[in-house]
Amino acid sequence: MTEPAAPDLLEPQGQSFAPRPKKRDVHGWVVLDKPVGMTSTHAVAVVKRAFAAKKAGHAGTLDPLASGLLPIALGEATKTVPFVMDGRKAYEFTVAWGSQTDTDDTEGKVIATSEARPEEAAIAALLPRFTGTISQVPPRFSAIKIAGERAYDLARDGEEVVLEARPVEIDALRIVSHSAETTTFEAECGKGTYVRAIARDLGLALGCLGHVAHLRRTRVGPFGIADATSVDALRESADSAAGALRPVMAALSLIPEIAISRDAAMRLKRGQSVLLRGRDALPASPAVYATCGGVLIAIGAVEQGEFVPHRVFNL
Structure with a gap:
């Protein structure tokens, strides 16, 4: 979903300011x-x-x-x-029951309504179907590309958007609070999961329809x-x-770190692999980062006892 950019919140409108400072290297x-x-x-x-x-x-x-x-x-x-x-990501979101929108949230137009409202027990009984690895069809109004175009751009232009179901991982889905018209959930999930699609599919499965009325992301990696x-x-x-x-x-706090010598750091800076010996040795790993004196040097992989740099840093 996109909207026109809001006025810059760092600069009140209608006032004059000194020239912007020169751009600088910030890491x-x-x-x-x-x-x-x-x-x-x-x-x-x-x-x-x-x-x-x-x-x-x-x-x-x-x-x-x-x-x-x-x-x-x-x-x-x-x-x-x-x-x-x-x-992994975590969200808190509220589903409004009784209507489905074309965007699966409050921004879109209502495309179907229902007089039914779900009981909390019925929702709770359904949640196991929405945890683990599930098949999910992304919302039509999403950033997924179709033939090089964003799905939401095609949908806004009135073109038919058909997206294929794909596997996503939902680690946890819990009810936080429930009322006659809305239910608030917490979700923990993997990359590519759409909370709006969870709300849509819950509403369809419960026979009452639903869309996201409130969404807040509380964790990213x-x-x-x-x-x-x-x-x-x-x-x-x-x-x-x-x-x-x-x-x-x-x-990088979720992947292993290895401290290396100054000589090894110079080799990595040149894009060369470093042989790991003794206490520096690590088992094979697709993602490790190397530091020297507490300074980040490179991200790479451990392959056959060597640290192979993939990205080198200039810090």
């Missing part, structure tokens, strides 16, 4: 608690401007109508984005709510912004 992660109404692209622009950073990118789109964690990588941290995007900072905190002062910057290595 690290900002875990933004994105507010409702802001696109992920605009959120990146807000953070990038707060740090006058040359380079920035986010680790996984968050719909404008959703709030919560949007990890944003600056500088060399952009090389670690896949390790955050591939991590190694980052949780305790790591988050708000837009207001970023604009409060330069010191507040600097305090929100987390090290590049924060994205």
Whole structure:
């Protein structure tokens, strides 16, 4: 889902300001608690401007109508984005019963209604069908590409969008609260899972229809709510912004680390493999990161007793 970018929340409109500061090299992660109404692209622009950073990118789109964690990588941290995007995610979301929309959330138009409302016991009995590895059809209004075009662009243009079901992993799905008209859930899931599709399919299975009325992301890979900072905190002062910057290595906390010598670090910087001996030896692993004196040097794999660099850092 996309919306026109909201006015920049770091600069009140209608006022004059000094020239923007010169862009600089900034490396690290900002875990933004994105507010409702802001696109992920605009959120990146807000953070990038707060740090006058040359380079920035986010680790996984968050719909404008959703709030919560949007990890944003600056500088060399952009090389670690896949390790955050591939991590497990957690959400809190509320399903409004009785209607289905074409976007599976409140932004879309209602396409079907039902007078039925589910009992909490009936919902709870259904949840095991929605946990584990399940087959899920993504929403028509999603960022998935069809012949090079985003599904939501095709859907908005009135074209028929047919998406194939695909396997997704839902580790946990729990009821937080329930009322006659809505139910709030917590979900823990893997990459590629659409919460809007969970709401749609629950409503269909219960025979009452449903769509997402509220969505908040509470975890992305190694980052949780305790790591988050708000837009207001970023604009409060330069010191507040600097305090929100987390090290590049924060994205790698879920994979093994190996400390290497200065000589080995120089080899890795040149793209050469390093032989691991003695206590430095690790079993074969597809993802390991190497540090020297606490400084991140490279991400790579351990193959046949060697550390093979895949990405080298300039920190």
